[in-house]
Amino acid sequence: MSPSLPEYYFRIRENGALVFRLDTENRNRRIEMDQIAVVHLKRGDIKPHGDRILSPNDLTAIRAWMQERTTLVERREVDDILRTVDHLNLTAQWVQSRATDDQLDQVTDTLLMAMHDLRQVLVRKKSDRLSASKS
Secondary structure, three states, X not given: OOXXXXXXXXXXXXXXXXXXXXXXXXXOOOOEEEEEEEEEOOOOEEEEOOOOOOOHHHHHHHHHHHHHHHHXXXXXXXXXXXXXXXXXXXXXXXXXXXXOHXXXXXXXXXXHHHHHHHHHHHHHHHHHHHHHHHO
């Protein structure tokens, strides 16, 4: 195997990945990708592909990837929310300085409902956390 290629390739998909073992040790020196498993992150499932039996090395590599991927997804999720805060600030500036009456007519009701819904959820969750910390 070429030292620059990893032993496994994870094709990301919604809620997980397809796992491939890479092989360059063939007579044509081409990269061959052999699917060995399907991973579902939310359930924590590792399902061998077809009638494969996964080796301990396979399972170790897949579990390490699952942990790294879960950490990355969680970090990105928080980052996305912080970007939303930035976007809300930019929206407020747009409304105050550049929005036309027609543009405001297009977005006001939808934006107000979304903000109202978000505020209700945030207040309820904060109240629950405060109640739990006092108990």
